[in-house]
Amino acid sequence: MPSTIRIALLRGINVGTAKRVAMADLRALFEELGYGDVRTLLNSGNVVFTAPAAARGDPAARIQKALLARTGVEARVLTRTAAELEGVVAKNPLLGVASDPSRHLVAFLSSTLEESKLKPLLARDWGAERGAGGPGVAYLWLPGGILQSPLGRALERAMGDRVTSRNWATVLKLAALAGAPPRPAR
Numbered sequence: 001m002p003s004t005i006r007i008a009l010l011r012g013i014n015v016g017t018a019k020r021v022a023m024a025d026l027r028a029l030f031e032e033l034g035y036g037d038v039r040t041l042l043n044s045g046n047v048v049f050t051a052p053a054a055a056r057g058d059p060a061a062r063i064q065k066a067l068l069a070r071t072g073v074e075a076r077v078l079t080r081t082a083a084e085l086e087g088v089v090a091k092n093p094l095l096g097v098a099s100d101p102s103r104h105l106v107a108f109l110s111s112t113l114e115e116s117k118l119k120p121l122l123a124r125d126w127g128a129e130r131g132a133g134g135p136g137v138a139y140l141w142l143p144g145g146i147l148q149s150p151l152g153r154a155l156e157r158a159m160g161d162r163v164t165s166r167n168w169a170t171v172l173k174l175a176a177l178a179g180a181p182p183r184p185a186r
Helices: 023-032 060-071 082-090 112-123 150-162 168-177
Strands: 004-010 036-041 046-051 077-081 104-109 130-134 137-141 163-167
Touching: 004 060, 004 082, 004 163, 023 036, 023 046, 023 060, 036 168, 046 168, 060 077, 077 082, 077 104, 082 168, 104 112, 104 150, 104 168, 112 130, 112 137, 112 150, 137 150, 150 163, 163 168
Parallel strands: none
Antiparallel strands: 004 046, 004 077, 036 046, 104 137, 104 163, 130 137
């Protein structure tokens, strides 16, 4: 049985001065946990790695616990397989609307149970902003900017730390790093 390529998304590290983690330390932590081909993207908690074939289940809780023990940083960790991330890229319904990849977000949910909380938010009229659901994600188009976004703030209030977002450019880079065929940014 071959190993599985996974992507770990760490929520809220290296944002401002809080929760600082050096990427070299993060790579070392993953290697100490027995993961291979560990690569980080940017300085914001994006890790692509290979999990051994014998490893079962989602490694997120194990990574989260090790991160706290080694660095003292508490951060929610969400993982996706390369195939799941490829699906997120392929099924993006907002590509025809979103014109700036830095204002087009994918919010990754910690579990599919969170999708029920997401549906009422996405059903509302947000003016120029758009939202759409997908398996384990929400796609957001926030043309007025992320910090001032009513939809973004509502999502944060409803989900708390059970969601972490990446802009579309980062999602495409992660997909490429994981070996998934990227779609063109719009």
